[in-house]
Amino acid sequence: MSPDHADPAPGTDTTSGAARAGTEPVRATVVAAFRLAGRAAPAQLTAAVVVAAVSAAAPAATAWLTRETVNGIVAGVGAGRLLALVGGLAVAGVAVGVLPHAATYARAELGRRSAVRALDELYRAVERQVGLRRFEDPPFLDRLRMAGSGGRAPGDLCGAVLNAGTGLLSAAGLVAALLLVSPLMTGIVLAAAVPVLGMELLLARQRAAVLWRMSPAARREFFFGQLLGHPVAAKEVRLFGLAGFLRERMLSEHRAIDVAQRRVDRRALATQGGLALLGAGVAGGGLIWAVFAARDGRLGVGDVTMFVVTVAGLQAALAGLVSSFAGAHASALLFAHHRTVLATAPDLPVPAAPQPVPALRRGIELRDVWFRYADDKPWVLRGVTFTIPHGLSVALAGHNGAGKTTIVKLLCRLYDPTRGSIRWDGVDLRQVPLDDLRRRIATVFQDYMEYDLTAAENVGLGDLAALSDRERITAAARLAGIDGVLAGLPRGYDTMLSQIFAVGDDPDDPETGAMLSGGQWQRVALARALMRGERDLLVLDEPTAGLDAEAEHEIHARLRAHRAGRTSLLISHRLGAVADADRIVVLRNGVVAEEGDHTELIAARGTYARLFALQASGYTRTGVEP
Numbered sequence: 001m002s003p004d005h006a007d008p009a010p011g012t013d014t015t016s017g018a019a020r021a022g023t024e025p026v027r028a029t030v031v032a033a034f035r036l037a038g039r040a041a042p043a044q045l046t047a048a049v050v051v052a053a054v055s056a057a058a059p060a061a062t063a064w065l066t067r068e069t070v071n072g073i074v075a076g077v078g079a080g081r082l083l084a085l086v087g088g089l090a091v092a093g094v095a096v097g098v099l100p101h102a103a104t105y106a107r108a109e110l111g112r113r114s115a116v117r118a119l120d121e122l123y124r125a126v127e128r129q130v131g132l133r134r135f136e137d138p139p140f141l142d143r144l145r146m147a148g149s150g151g152r153a154p155g156d157l158c159g160a161v162l163n164a165g166t167g168l169l170s171a172a173g174l175v176a177a178l179l180l181v182s183p184l185m186t187g188i189v190l191a192a193a194v195p196v197l198g199m200e201l202l203l204a205r206q207r208a209a210v211l212w213r214m215s216p217a218a219r220r221e222f223f224f225g226q227l228l229g230h231p232v233a234a235k236e237v238r239l240f241g242l243a244g245f246l247r248e249r250m251l252s253e254h255r256a257i258d259v260a261q262r263r264v265d266r267r268a269l270a271t272q273g274g275l276a277l278l279g280a281g282v283a284g285g286g287l288i289w290a291v292f293a294a295r296d297g298r299l300g301v302g303d304v305t306m307f308v309v310t311v312a313g314l315q316a317a318l319a320g321l322v323s324s325f326a327g328a329h330a331s332a333l334l335f336a337h338h339r340t341v342l343a344t345a346p347d348l349p350v351p352a353a354p355q356p357v358p359a360l361r362r363g364i365e366l367r368d369v370w371f372r373y374a375d376d377k378p379w380v381l382r383g384v385t386f387t388i389p390h391g392l393s394v395a396l397a398g399h400n401g402a403g404k405t406t407i408v409k410l411l412c413r414l415y416d417p418t419r420g421s422i423r424w425d426g427v428d429l430r431q432v433p434l435d436d437l438r439r440r441i442a443t444v445f446q447d448y449m450e451y452d453l454t455a456a457e458n459v460g461l462g463d464l465a466a467l468s469d470r471e472r473i474t475a476a477a478r479l480a481g482i483d484g485v486l487a488g489l490p491r492g493y494d495t496m497l498s499q500i501f502a503v504g505d506d507p508d509d510p511e512t513g514a515m516l517s518g519g520q521w522q523r524v525a526l527a528r529a530l531m532r533g534e535r536d537l538l539v540l541d542e543p544t545a546g547l548d549a550e551a552e553h554e555i556h557a558r559l560r561a562h563r564a565g566r567t568s569l570l571i572s573h574r575l576g577a578v579a580d581a582d583r584i585v586v587l588r589n590g591v592v593a594e595e596g597d598h599t600e601l602i603a604a605r606g607t608y609a610r611l612f613a614l615q616a617s618g619y620t621r622t623g624v625e626p
């Protein structure tokens with residue numbers, strides 16, 4: 001298995017710890033980036049390496065050829081040799097002129113292909129997080145954002161390493177050339193480069209640390225900025241006059257990031273300025289030495305020329321080398337986030353010997369289920385036990401925050417119970433393949449999604465295999481009572497349910513997008529769940545909360561017919577809809593407080609009876625009979 005796909009023990013949390021990005025060994029990260037680039041763009045990587053090697057040899061070759069040419073002129077060598085030397089210089093000149101362009105193209109292509117590969121690997125790794133926990137973990141979200149930023153890190157890293165390699169090789173060639181003239185000056189020029197390299201690496205590390213430290217601020221800045229232009233937020237932003245408030249919040253996060261970055265930039269200015277002065281001093285001193293050495297006859301004219309070319313070339317190569325190292329270091333730290341996301345264990349353990357999930361025959365049993373969202377959060381469920389028998393409808397009732405939606409999330413295995421178990425015909429949900437389990441369940445959540453896609457896609461997403469099966473899509477929409485509305489849209493089911501994206505040939509056509517009302521959206525979400533047809537368990541979490549009374553009555557009647565003989569779980573605060581469930585479970589303080597059918601619970605005169613009477617009195621207060 002490739003190290004990129006190393007699969008740590010399930011449950012291992014590799015995401016926490018702000019400093020982790022800095023602890024990833026840079027060498028391992030560089031190797032991983034080259035492996036990824038090799039898989040994504042082998043030809044471009046090879047071309048980039050060859051171009052880098054040839055570019056590396058060019059400066060030293062130019063310096064040597066210059067020296068030989070000048071000395072040859074002084075010594076009066078034959079025309080043939082002079083022509084060969086000048087020809088060599090011309091070739092080197094052409095190489096120096098053309099190769100950077102070839103290198104730029106190869107690198108850009110390498111970067112593009114590596115980015116596609118990196119993003120693919122990254123989001124496949126995100127897909128392995130099958131539950132919800134990671135998406136509620138701020139460090140994971142920060143890491144994902146940094147790793148995702150366009151997928152550029154591996155291409156940038158390879159480019160910077162190749163630049164560093166080119167710089168290193170050309171510096172080595174120039175060092176060899178300079179050694180011929182003066183070992184002492186060679187030592188001085190090299191020694192002057194060491195502090196520059198050290199400082200640049202330190203600065204790169206500091207820049208990466210700032211980036212990581214400020215990532216929560218960057219995420220908040222993005223959030224506030226988004227709200228300012230978000231069509232859904234626009235209503236409240238305008239009505240409550242929030243624009244100024246949000247803009248100020250956004251700018252204050254932006255300013256906080258600027259302050260941290262400015263601090264590093266100032267440090268960079270001071271150190272880089274000082275070090276540049278040092279380099280200029282070394283070059284100037286060396287030139288004085290060379291001129292006087294030539295006057296005293298210790299150096300030839302060609303040697304002086306080569307010395308000048310070489311010192312300038314070496315300093316430029318070292319400066320390039322230093323900035324490439326720094327760039328490589330910064331990209332490596334960024335790419336480390338990518339590797340950490342890839343190495344993050346799935347948030348839910350994968351069963352070692354999974355058991356099949358056959359069609360439900362007996363029922364689903366919650367057995368002493370305890371749950372809290374985190375160790376430092378309060379218990380939501382404190383030993384919940386009840387059964388959803390096969391073929392029957394069960395309703396969950398209880399006050400806001402009683403834990404009803406939490407039970408739905410546990411049933412879909414978006415989390416595992418902290419204690420106790422949920423059993424599908426006696427088999428613990430933790431023992432079955434998650435995809436198989438989810439294929440057997442159809443759920444509408446109360447916070448359903450509104451996708452900026454066409455009407456047909458919004459419904460068809462409920463069963464991807466049937467995304468282009470218009471008959472099934474319209475049947476599901478009919479069952480949810482939204483078929484007429486969708487068919488009547490400007491482009492029927494092909495109308496985009498969005499005003500952000502347009503569809504079709506003419507994006508300026510105002511008829512390409514349509515907006516639905518809240519209740520209509522709710523019906524679309526219901527249709528999406530109903531696309532899943534004959535699933536073993538139908539879960540409806542407040543499926544009609546946004547509907548008008550008549551629509552609600554009609555939808556419940558349809559759903560009642562649809563649920564008949566099917567296993568279902570219904571959550572609704574409208575107890576009129578709950579009343580005809582085969583069994584009603586009332587949650588209070590994290591436990592099952594009451595259980596029975598409507599008649600039994602009314603007779604028991606508990607919470608259910610009280611809430612039911614309260615709602616019923618609201619409806620009968622006017623004395624108007626339905």
Ligand SMILES: Nc1ncnc2c1ncn2[C@@H]1O[C@H](COP(=O)(O)OP(=O)(O)OP(=O)(O)O)[C@@H](O)[C@H]1O
Nearest residue numbers: 136373377380398399400401402403404405406407
């Ligand atoms: N992702 C989460 N992280 C932390 N706490 C959460 C999370 N989701 C829900 N909670 C908490 O768990 C408790 C139960 O929430 P849940 O959504 O299950 O209630 P509910 O019975 O469905 O409420 P409602 O009737 O308002 O929909 C609440 O106190 C809520 O604050």
